[in-house]
Amino acid sequence: MMKHLVKGMIVSTVLATIAAGHALADDPVRGGTLITVLGSNPRTLNGAVQSGIVTGYPTAQLFASPLRYDEDWTPQPYLAESWDVSDDGLTVTLNLVKNAVFHDGQPVTSADIAFSVEVIKANHPFKTMFAPVETVETPDEHTAVLKLSRPHPALMLAMSGQLMSILPRHIYGDGPIEAVKTHPRNNENVVGSGPFKLVEFKNGEHVILERFDDFFIEGRPYLDKIVMRIIPDIAARTIAYENGELHMGAFESNPQMVNRLKKVDGLEVTPEGYGAIGPLDWLAMNTQRGPLKDVRVRKAIAYAVDKNFIQKALMQGTAADSRTGIHPDSPFYFREVEIYDVDLEKANSLLDEAGFPMQDGKRFDLTIDFGWPGVKPQVEYVRAALKKIGIAVEVRASADFPTWAKRMGEMDFDMSWDTVFNWGDPVIGVHRTYVSDNVGKGVWSNTQGYANSRVDEILALAAVESDAEKRKALYQEFQTIIADELPVYHTNTLPYHTIYSGKVGNPPLGIWGTSTPIDMTYLKD
Amino acid sequence: MSNEVMTTVRARSPLAEAWDMFVRNHAAVAALIVLFLITIGAVAGPYLYPTDPFDMVWSPFSPPGEHGFLLGTDYLGRDLLAMIINGARVSLLIGLAAAMVSIFIGVTIGAVAGFYRGWVEEVLMRTTEFFQVLPTLLFSMVLVALFGASLAMITFAIGVVSWTAVARITRAEFLRIRELEFVIASRASGAGNAKLMFTVILPNAMPPIIVQSALMVGTAILFEAGLSFLGLTDPNVVSWGQIIGSNRQYILDASYTVTFPGLAIFITVLCISLIGDGLNDALNPKLRQR
Numbered sequence: 082m083m084k085h086l087v088k089g090m091i092v093s094t095v096l097a098t099i100a101a102g103h104a105l106a107d108d109p110v111r112g113g114t115l116i117t118v119l120g121s122n123p124r125t126l127n128g129a130v131q132s133g134i135v136t137g138y139p140t141a142q143l144f145a146s147p148l149r150y151d152e153d154w155t156p157q158p159y160l161a162e163s164w165d166v167s168d169d170g171l172t173v174t175l176n177l178v179k180n181a182v183f184h185d186g187q188p189v190t191s192a193d194i195a196f197s198v199e200v201i202k203a204n205h206p207f208k209t210m211f212a213p214v215e216t217v218e219t220p221d222e223h224t225a226v227l228k229l230s231r232p233h234p235a236l237m238l239a240m241s242g243q244l245m246s247i248l249p250r251h252i253y254g255d256g257p258i259e260a261v262k263t264h265p266r267n268n269e270n271v272v273g274s275g276p277f278k279l280v281e282f283k284n285g286e287h288v289i290l291e292r293f294d295d296f297f298i299e300g301r302p303y304l305d306k307i308v309m310r311i312i313p314d315i316a317a318r319t320i321a322y323e324n325g326e327l328h329m330g331a332f333e334s335n336p337q338m339v340n341r342l343k344k345v346d347g348l349e350v351t352p353e354g355y356g357a358i359g360p361l362d363w364l365a366m367n368t369q370r371g372p373l374k375d376v377r378v379r380k381a382i383a384y385a386v387d388k389n390f391i392q393k394a395l396m397q398g399t400a401a402d403s404r405t406g407i408h409p410d411s412p413f414y415f416r417e418v419e420i421y422d423v424d425l426e427k428a429n430s431l432l433d434e435a436g437f438p439m440q441d442g443k444r445f446d447l448t449i450d451f452g453w454p455g456v457k458p459q460v461e462y463v464r465a466a467l468k469k470i471g472i473a474v475e476v477r478a479s480a481d482f483p484t485w486a487k488r489m490g491e492m493d494f495d496m497s498w499d500t501v502f503n504w505g506d507p508v509i510g511v512h513r514t515y516v517s518d519n520v521g522k523g524v525w526s527n528t529q530g531y532a533n534s535r536v537d538e539i540l541a542l543a544a545v546e547s548d549a550e551k552r553k554a555l556y557q558e559f560q561t562i563i564a565d566e567l568p569v570y571h572t573n574t575l576p577y578h579t580i581y582s583g584k585v586g587n588p589p590l591g592i593w594g595t596s597t598p599i600d601m602t603y604l605k606d
Numbered sequence: 607m608s609n610e611v612m613t614t615v616r617a618r619s620p621l622a623e624a625w626d627m628f629v630r631n632h633a634a635v636a637a638l639i640v641l642f643l644i645t646i647g648a649v650a651g652p653y654l655y656p657t658d659p660f661d662m663v664w665s666p667f668s669p670p671g672e673h674g675f676l677l678g679t680d681y682l683g684r685d686l687l688a689m690i691i692n693g694a695r696v697s698l699l700i701g702l703a704a705a706m707v708s709i710f711i712g713v714t715i716g717a718v719a720g721f722y723r724g725w726v727e728e729v730l731m732r733t734t735e736f737f738q739v740l741p742t743l744l745f746s747m748v749l750v751a752l753f754g755a756s757l758a759m760i761t762f763a764i765g766v767v768s769w770t771a772v773a774r775i776t777r778a779e780f781l782r783i784r785e786l787e788f789v790i791a792s793r794a795s796g797a798g799n800a801k802l803m804f805t806v807i808l809p810n811a812m813p814p815i816i817v818q819s820a821l822m823v824g825t826a827i828l829f830e831a832g833l834s835f836l837g838l839t840d841p842n843v844v845s846w847g848q849i850i851g852s853n854r855q856y857i858l859d860a861s862y863t864v865t866f867p868g869l870a871i872f873i874t875v876l877c878i879s880l881i882g883d884g885l886n887d888a889l890n891p892k893l894r895q896r
């Protein structure tokens with residue numbers, strides 16, 4: 082028996098080698114096991130009830146979504162072979178592919194789309210994604226019609242990547258909608274219609290997926306298996322990449338790791354592919370507390386904090402400049418806003434003007450918080466930089482991430498270092514930081530207490546504007562105001578990098594990182 | 607002490623005798639000199655070398671000896687020498703204060719347990735054992751995490767997890783001494799419990815406690831370094847452990863940023879251990895006949 086098995090393996094390897102020999106360099110090859118990595122343990126594999134990049138990678142493989150995006154931000158057919166948005170923007174019709182089936186063999190129907198929208202509305206933390214969707218009509222098995230209360234251009238991106246996992250109603254619909262959040266099959270026996278199905282999820286160790294043979298796109302996926310090892314320690318991951326134990330990993334932002342791996346032969350390291358994730362680093366300032374209420378004080382701080390130092394020295398050249406709340410890779414990014422090149426004289430005169438004269442080398446005290454050890458250098462830098470203009474900054478350490486998150490959520494801080502994601506459309510990830518009706522609603526809400534009625538107005542208009550150019554103009558005005566009023570000082574993008582070995586063909590470098598199906602990725606032999 | 611000197615007119619003072627014994631241990635004397643220099647550096651250093659340890663004075667990662675920075679600069683371009691000088695103060699202070707906290711707790715509990723015996727001893731010693739089996743680093747991490755990483759809290763957290771050895775030694779000494787004739791004599795001449803405990807027994811129980819305490823200062827410095835290394839530290843003060851902790855991710859690019867504070871900890875703790883060893887020689891009566 083064993084002998085036959087071994088023989089079989091040899092034969093298939095030989096065949097694969099021959100097949101590969103014939104293939105052109107760029108021709109995808111079937112087969113192989115891709116070893117990849119997750120930086121922490123996913124709380125769930127079901128992206129319909131949970132956000133986050135660690136959930137995003139497995140969920141996008143297990144569950145298909147209606148759309149996918151290419152690297153130029155153009156929507157592409159996926160579960161929906163075509164779609165149509167009515168002229169008034171209030172009706173979005175999805176025409177589903179006919180041959181899509183779930184991993185248990187049941188067909189994917191419009192009823193599953195309707196069910197999934199309900200689940201996401203009830204359980205997903207990003208409430209703005211589907212808030213305007215009032216009902217989903219299902220005129221036939223392969224047509225789903227989303228009825229909106231107002232035009233919602235963000236819907237397109239919200240139907241892609243990890244944001245809209247289509248769940249089988251016959252599996253997850255066995256209880257109340259809210260109960261899907263803790264459904265036992267979110268972590269085991271997961272059933273989706275994505276290119277890979279779950280073999281095993283072992284907490285803290287690995288997630289193993291294998292090819293779904295009845296995937297609705299003919300000939301895909303190319304890989305037979307994906308192993309996602311869970312390695313939280315940065316040094317351990319670095320060594321694993323170096324030793325060739327990992328074929329690929331995404332969302333790596335540690336500058337030391339990135340710069341070290343760039344020098345390793347046979348490894349590719351690229352910051353491409355995170356436009357829709359849109360991770361931004363910034364200095365948050367509580368606009369409702371003490372001296373920071375005064376915009377002149379906030380500007381003085383911006384003039385004293387040297388972005389260039391943060392990007393070049395602290396991030397060691399791995400991070401790009403960012404100037405507004407929208408990620409530079411987004412089509413809505415507007416870079417011609419007010420910038421604050423270091424100017425201590427200007428900073429000092431702004432503070433004098435604001436009524437904080439220098440007395441014995443000091444003007445006033447502020448505190449600064451940080452939520453995780455990786456950004457402690459930034460916080461220490463701000464402290465040193467602001468001392469030069471007479472602001473004595475005390476660094477407050479938080480015992481753990483929840484402590485910091487609570488302080489932020491309750492707006493119990495003066496300044497803090499923060500990292501926030503755009504999550505595709507600005508409506509999903511950008512508005513939350515600046516609209517006044519989202520003040521103090523937990524971490525990553527409008528924790529700065531920023532309120533500007535014009536900004537509220539612009540963002541409300543941009544949320545429903547279907548015309549791309551007009552929308553762009555609205556976001557342009559928004560970004561100009563934000564850069565002038567500085568509820569947060571935007572310093573840099575968080576430098577997410579994808580690391581992959583030369584053996585990996587077609588790594589996911591679109592806009593969603595690995596939070597997208599990797600059915601086109603293959604292993605060169 | 608002066609009382610004792612008066613009563614032992616003809617014999618040499620026990621203090622002088624102990625000093626003689628100590629001086630015979632050359633390593634301990636050398637360690638004492640080095641530690642003295644370190645202490646001078648910690649106290650006077652910030653005035654002699656007034657660079658603010660938090661000021662960014664040069665570009666990051668300037669190697670030692672270049673551009674006028676003897677030990678180089680760290681990842682923010684701060685002067686490493688200034689950081690180590692200022693860090694000495696905090697590290698030594700925490701070491702001393704934490705040792706004092708644990709001695710206070712340990713001696714009190716050990717003395718009461720050893721003196722009263724019976725159920726008091728049972729309760730106190732079981733409590734001591736409870737603290738003894740707790741993983742000390744974890745327990746102090748929990749304390750610091752719960753109540754915030756201020757210097758006082760860190761000192762308290764270190765002290766509160768390391769008093770058990772002192773308590774046990776004190777109790778053992780009390781158990782032994784309380785049965786000796788001079789104690790019985792004092793009791794017979796009407797000395798109260800408090801007087802017996804603190805003026806009759808305790809002074810005679812001191813030698814092993816002093817040795818243990820000296821060693822504890824070293825342990826406390828290491829402990830603080832460990833906590834700082836894990837990030838449980840007051841970010842507004844510099845300590846040696848904190849320098850290592852915050853520079854450790856740059857260890858491959860600039861190893862000197864962790865080497866120098868590491869050396870400082872190593873030398874200091876070694877000195878304290880050697881001094882403790884010397885004190886042991888000096889105060890242990892069994893060795894005097896040697």
